[in-house]
Amino acid sequence: MRPLIIAIDGPSGAGKGTVARAVAKKLGYRHVDSGAMYRAVGWKAVRDGVPLDDEEAIAALARRSRIDVTAADVSIDGADVTRAIRTPEIDRAAAAVARLPKVRTVLVEGQRQLGAGGAIVMEGRDIGTVVFPRADVKIYLDASAEERARRRAADPAHSGGPTAIADVATALSARDEIDRTRTASPLAVAADAIRIDTTSKPVDQVVAEVLAVINARI
Numbered sequence: 001m002r003p004l005i006i007a008i009d010g011p012s013g014a015g016k017g018t019v020a021r022a023v024a025k026k027l028g029y030r031h032v033d034s035g036a037m038y039r040a041v042g043w044k045a046v047r048d049g050v051p052l053d054d055e056e057a058i059a060a061l062a063r064r065s066r067i068d069v070t071a072a073d074v075s076i077d078g079a080d081v082t083r084a085i086r087t088p089e090i091d092r093a094a095a096a097v098a099r100l101p102k103v104r105t106v107l108v109e110g111q112r113q114l115g116a117g118g119a120i121v122m123e124g125r126d127i128g129t130v131v132f133p134r135a136d137v138k139i140y141l142d143a144s145a146e147e148r149a150r151r152r153a154a155d156p157a158h159s160g161g162p163t164a165i166a167d168v169a170t171a172l173s174a175r176d177e178i179d180r181t182r183t184a185s186p187l188a189v190a191a192d193a194i195r196i197d198t199t200s201k202p203v204d205q206v207v208a209e210v211l212a213v214i215n216a217r218i
């Protein structure tokens, strides 16, 4: 079978990470969380005190950083930031740097290199629309706002923030709003994406639906 490029997009808490990881494992493909790259840049900008709206400075920072995203961890310039990038502060920093077109150009280039040989499941917001507009399979995962907030509040990878679902829901919808309304590559459903609503569906069922879409395409 030809090595495919599979794009999985959607808002926070839609289940992209869990589903993308399981689908990649099933196919023996590489799984790449593109959001972790925006998070790593946001983390380094905060650490170095670079203003999050200084497009030139953040793009330069992204360009000179080495970001490694593996199935298990994320590092930037050799520093393991796997846990450090999953905090409410970095949620906001990542969304802020992701609005900057020059920063996106740098990270999209890296994402395209990772996917050049295929055999990859990449998750994000613009994978099917911008990074790989000719991806073999495009999936858009969504879920109700309540369910997405519940999942995020229960996610052990996320630390250091409000755990009351109402607070998580407020922060999540603020970030979604930034992602959907920004000018550069806003979160959007690609015209040829298959949309799957994951609200109240067990993970196994969503994974089976995604694999069925992939099988139907090959």
Ligand code: C5P
Residues within 6 Å of the ligand: 012, 034, 035, 036, 038, 039, 091, 094, 095, 096, 098, 099, 123, 124, 125, 126, 127, 175, 179
């Ligand atoms: O997916 P995750 O929530 O970890 O992504 C963090 C942030 O990175 C998102 O809020 C979004 O602003 C940005 N992002 C993006 N494009 C992607 C992946 C993530 O703009 N492909």
